[in-house]
Amino acid sequence: MKKEVIAVLEASSRNCISQNIFNCSSSNLQNMNKQNPFSLYDFLGYLIPGALAIYAVLTINYIDKSAEFNLDLFIDKFSKVNLENVFVFVITAYSLGHLLSYISSITIEAYANWMYTYPSKYLLRKEQDNQDEGRRHSYWKKPFLKNWKYNFWRSILLILLLPCVVLDFILGQSLGFKTLYRKAIDPFLRDAILYKVIALTDKLGLTDRAGNNAIDIEKHDFHRIVSHYTFENAKQHQFRMVNYVALYGFLRNSCLIFNVLSWLFAVQLARDFSHHQVLSRAKTILLLALVCSTYIAFMAFMKFYRRYTLEGLMLLVVDESIIPKVNFRVKENVATF
Structure with missing residues (x-):
């Protein structure tokens, strides 16, 4: 089974290389649209702006409550990732x-x-x-x-x-x-x-x-x-x-x-x-x-x-x-x- 998968991937690679690069990009785009409904616009247009807005609000709240802005403390506070909340964060950012x-x-x-x-x-x-x-x-x-x-x-x-x-x-x-x-x-x-x-x-x-x-x-x-x-x-x-x-x-x-x-x-x-x-x-x-x-x-x-x-x-x-x-x-x- 593993050999068959590798053979399919190699065949796909050869076909993609033999075609014009624009054809490959267009073909890949169509395949992505068929296989994955989460498009490029979902990332750039929804997820990233939503995440940016959330972090911006948190940053403003931190600056407002802190007497002095300390970059090291700020990075340390927001760099701690709780994997249990990642899913909630992604859904919130995407919706926002x-x-x-x-x-x-x-x-x-x-x-x-x-x-x-x-x-x-x-x-x-x-x-x-x-x-x-x-x-x-x-x-x-x-x-x-x-x-x-x-x-x-x-x-x-x-x-x-x-x-x-x-x-x-x-x-x-x-x-x-x-x-x-x-x-x-x-x-x-x-x-x-x-x-x-x-x-x-x-x-x-x-x-x-x-x-x-x-x-x-x-x-x-x-x-x-x-x-x-x-x-x-x-x-x-x-x-x-x-x-x-x-x-x-x-x-x-x-x-x-x-x-x-x-x-x-x-x-x-x-x-x-x-x-x-x-x-x-x-x-x-x-x-x-x-x-x-x-x-x-x-x-x-x-x-x-x-x-x-x-x-x-x-x-x-x-x-x-x-x-x-x-x-x-x-x-x-x-x-x-």
Whole structure:
């Protein structure tokens, strides 16, 4: 029996080596999905953020109760592992990670989309159009008074994400850091992508009532169709796309965690100040570090959010089976036959 198992493993190794490395990655991903329902996103998107949040709360509680922070005592206290509680810790961290993922999707990701629009929108604009849209685009839903309910919750969101919002305004908006993660692609690629998007909608028979085929990148949610099609038909690149999703999910959750921790330390410092206590230098430095970490995590989230979107669009471009039956034209941000 042992020899048979070894023979099977050796045969699998030879087959994997003889194939292209992307085929191996895609095959391994599919096998993992069939054999193990616990995916990469479960680790990066749920388990690790949940564990990070638990240890962060324990750390803050330790710092708050300790008169002086001793690194050796801190490490000694939390390095003792009780195997009986490991299972409970994993389940708690995983469950908390799901909660964090949902909250970050309706806060961090919502703020990103309301402030900068979706990556599929600004990627396919001309750079000048992006700059003009950046000046015209408003975080608020207009008309303001008519949509006061939506704008009220958007105001609440700005307050909740204040540590991230402040640095995003100073560094991202004023100093131009947003060009690192919000940048349009060059005109040639833009036209090539729109060419393929039109061809895909034509292939799938997605025409309007008049029989015309038109894609307005500002109005239509075309990327949802593109992402499903490319993931289903580009098996060799599924592993990379899953990686991007796992990474931007992890960074989105990390941004939320750092944002909450920034608020907690700010409240502690405000409480110490109100009690006429000398502000802790270590807490002040840690607060600044957490605020900076919040914005760094936000920029990294936006980076992989953009990369995931661009990966799906580029996979559509290199798909040789997608060819329009007729010519098309691009006028402003609308591509039509």
